[in-house]
Amino acid sequence: MSVLPVAPPAASAEDPGPLGTLATAARRVATMCLVELQRLRHDRSELVTRAVQPALWLLVFGQVFTRIHAIPTGDTPYLDFLAPGILAQSALFIAIFYGIQIIWERDAGVLSKLLVTPTPRMALVTAKAFAAGVRAVAQAVVVLLLALVLGVALSPNPLHWLGVVVALLLGSAFFCCLSITIAGLVLSRDRLMGIGQAITMPLFFASNALYPVELMPGWLQVINHVNPLSYEVEALRGLLIGTPARLWLDFAVLLLAAAAMITIASSLLPRLVRG
Amino acid sequence: MTAIGAGPPADVPAVRCTGLRQAFGDTVAVDGIDLEVRPGEVFGLLGPNGAGKTTTIRMITTLLPAPPGAIEVFGIDVARRRSAVRRLLGYVPQQLSADGTLSGRENVALFARLFDVPRRDRDAQVDAVLTAVDLLDVADRQVKTYSGGMVRRLELAQALVSAPRVLVLDEPTVGLDPVARDGVWDRITDIRLATGMTVLVTTHAMQEADAQCDRIALMHRGRVQALGTPADLRGALGPDATLDDVFRHHTGDTLADRSGGLRDVRAARRTAGRLG
Ligand SMILES: Nc1ncnc2c1ncn2[C@@H]1O[C@H](COP(=O)(O)OP(=O)(O)OP(=O)(O)O)[C@@H](O)[C@H]1O
Ligand SMILES: [Mg+2]
Numbered sequence: 001m002s003v004l005p006v007a008p009p010a011a012s013a014e015d016p017g018p019l020g021t022l023a024t025a026a027r028r029v030a031t032m033c034l035v036e037l038q039r040l041r042h043d044r045s046e047l048v049t050r051a052v053q054p055a056l057w058l059l060v061f062g063q064v065f066t067r068i069h070a071i072p073t074g075d076t077p078y079l080d081f082l083a084p085g086i087l088a089q090s091a092l093f094i095a096i097f098y099g100i101q102i103i104w105e106r107d108a109g110v111l112s113k114l115l116v117t118p119t120p121r122m123a124l125v126t127a128k129a130f131a132a133g134v135r136a137v138a139q140a141v142v143v144l145l146l147a148l149v150l151g152v153a154l155s156p157n158p159l160h161w162l163g164v165v166v167a168l169l170l171g172s173a174f175f176c177c178l179s180i181t182i183a184g185l186v187l188s189r190d191r192l193m194g195i196g197q198a199i200t201m202p203l204f205f206a207s208n209a210l211y212p213v214e215l216m217p218g219w220l221q222v223i224n225h226v227n228p229l230s231y232e233v234e235a236l237r238g239l240l241i242g243t244p245a246r247l248w249l250d251f252a253v254l255l256l257a258a259a260a261m262i263t264i265a266s267s268l269l270p271r272l273v274r275g
Numbered sequence: 276m277t278a279i280g281a282g283p284p285a286d287v288p289a290v291r292c293t294g295l296r297q298a299f300g301d302t303v304a305v306d307g308i309d310l311e312v313r314p315g316e317v318f319g320l321l322g323p324n325g326a327g328k329t330t331t332i333r334m335i336t337t338l339l340p341a342p343p344g345a346i347e348v349f350g351i352d353v354a355r356r357r358s359a360v361r362r363l364l365g366y367v368p369q370q371l372s373a374d375g376t377l378s379g380r381e382n383v384a385l386f387a388r389l390f391d392v393p394r395r396d397r398d399a400q401v402d403a404v405l406t407a408v409d410l411l412d413v414a415d416r417q418v419k420t421y422s423g424g425m426v427r428r429l430e431l432a433q434a435l436v437s438a439p440r441v442l443v444l445d446e447p448t449v450g451l452d453p454v455a456r457d458g459v460w461d462r463i464t465d466i467r468l469a470t471g472m473t474v475l476v477t478t479h480a481m482q483e484a485d486a487q488c489d490r491i492a493l494m495h496r497g498r499v500q501a502l503g504t505p506a507d508l509r510g511a512l513g514p515d516a517t518l519d520d521v522f523r524h525h526t527g528d529t530l531a532d533r534s535g536g537l538r539d540v541r542a543a544r545r546t547a548g549r550l551g
Pocket of ligand 1 (some may be wrong): 274304322326327542
């Protein structure tokens with residue numbers, strides 16, 4: 001027969017210092033990623049339903065545009081060119097959903113409960129950001145399998161695949177926190193849904209996901225340069241199908257963008273809770 | 276309490292609030308509250324919708340800002356050392372807040388991890404609290420298949436797995452049928468006997484407060500109108516007074532809402548839909 005835990009003397013109340021805080025944050029990230037995997041395990045059908053849209057893009061858009069050669073992509077077949085873009089898009093859509101989820105968690109008291117644990121706010125936001133990444137990576141496996149079936153020539157190098165995972169994690173962390181930030185500003189689920197829809201498609205179209213940068217009009221190229229999605233796509237494309245990519249720049253931009261957005265989203269969390 | 280030694284001296288109150296205030300725009304939700312919860316007692320915050328019970332709880336649990344010196348939990352200032360205070364608290368919010376997509380066990384294990392329960396103790400501790408709330412045999416079912424009473428007991432387990440010193444419950448039995456209600460209170464009583472834990476609970480159910488609380492603070496419009504044991508409060512009004520009469524006496528005749536009701540009802544409905 002097990003016995004109930006009894007409170008220890010209040011000795012653990014010391015200030016953990018910066019290293020201790022960092023260790024706590026790392027444990028919280030691992031915990032939230034684990035929970036995300038548990039959720040996925042309980043609802044595997046979601047992996048399939050969320051694969052429908054990328055599948056349509058690859059099957060219909062990809063196949064048709066490969067055949068008619070409407071978008072010049074050099075030696076690379078258009079379908080191969082498109083696959084990493086669609087991968088990034090599916091990760092983007094997943095990540096943007098997390099802001100909606102956090103409002104829902106606030107309304108349901110879940111967020112309050114999480115915040116009454118010894119978890120620094122920034123650790124909680126970082127943990128959410130990487131949980132979004134875990135889901136995006138799981139989804140990516142499905143999308144990449146589909147791409148393989150369609151005959152896309154993917155790199156066999158395991159290091160490249162590791163890079164793909166990192167790029168997806170960082171990209172998802174950025175967009176997840178972007179959506180948490182908007183959630184912290186608008187505070188209502190309905191408004192966030194509207195804004196979420198209003199920004200995801202422009203983010204997608206104003207990136208190199210569908211067409212090479214050189215084909216864009218000048219003003220779109222400017223937007224493309226400040227759009228983290230483009231750096232994510234460039235990295236994914238370079239790693240998966242070997243097109244030229246500035247990998248150092250891509251990863252540096254993704255890392256900085258994710259760190260900045262995590263900071264901003266964390267600072268808005270109290271407003272969201274108070275809301 | 277079996278733990279002795281480095282703990283605070285026995286005369287330090289579990290929770291002490293001094294001149295607590297909180298306003299949302301023009302609404303003054305909490306308007307100068309002073310109270311002390313003694314270690315080991317069940318302390319009830321009683322009051323109509325919108326009285327400021329939840330707001331008080333949210334300040335004590337670090338969810339809303341409080342100025343330095345306004346709140347201490349076992350002598351630790353909430354404004355200065357949030358993380359240390361959070362380690363002493365187990366919190367069950369007003370809404371049904373378990374994760375419907377996870378199993379009961381996963382829900383509890385999550386909070387064991389978030390409170391840094393050491394890995395070697397974790398499984399045993401999760402099982403112990405699930406046993407204590409009578410959910411061990413359904414622990415591996417998804418929570419969306421649980422009844423309201425089961426979800427509430429699961430939330431108790433989530434709050435207890437970190438061995439808190441103070442259990443904070445915001446309307447733990449609202450929306451439950453009488454049997455489920457007793458189920459929740461029986462669990463709380465057993466757990467208190469086993470651990471000597473302090474319980475701070477809000478409710479608008481008079482009989483419940485009368486039967487379960489050692490002392491009660493009756494709140495209305497952000498203030499404490501009366502404070503004492505249920506017997507004291509009844510006695511002050513007359514020999515045959517019930518706690519219902521005390522409530523009416525201090526809050527006016529009706530249980531009429533201020534705006535707080537709708538917010539909470541809406542939130543509760545959303546939760547129901549989510550767990551659905
Ligand atoms: N986040 C908020 N923004 C604006 N007003 C708020 C907020 N939270 C609470 N209030 C207001 O503060 C007052 C006290 O609310 P509170 O939720 O503390 O009451 P309560 O005693 O818990 O009521 P109930 O029994 O309905 O749960 C109410 O008038 C409510 O409308
Ligand atoms: Mg309330």
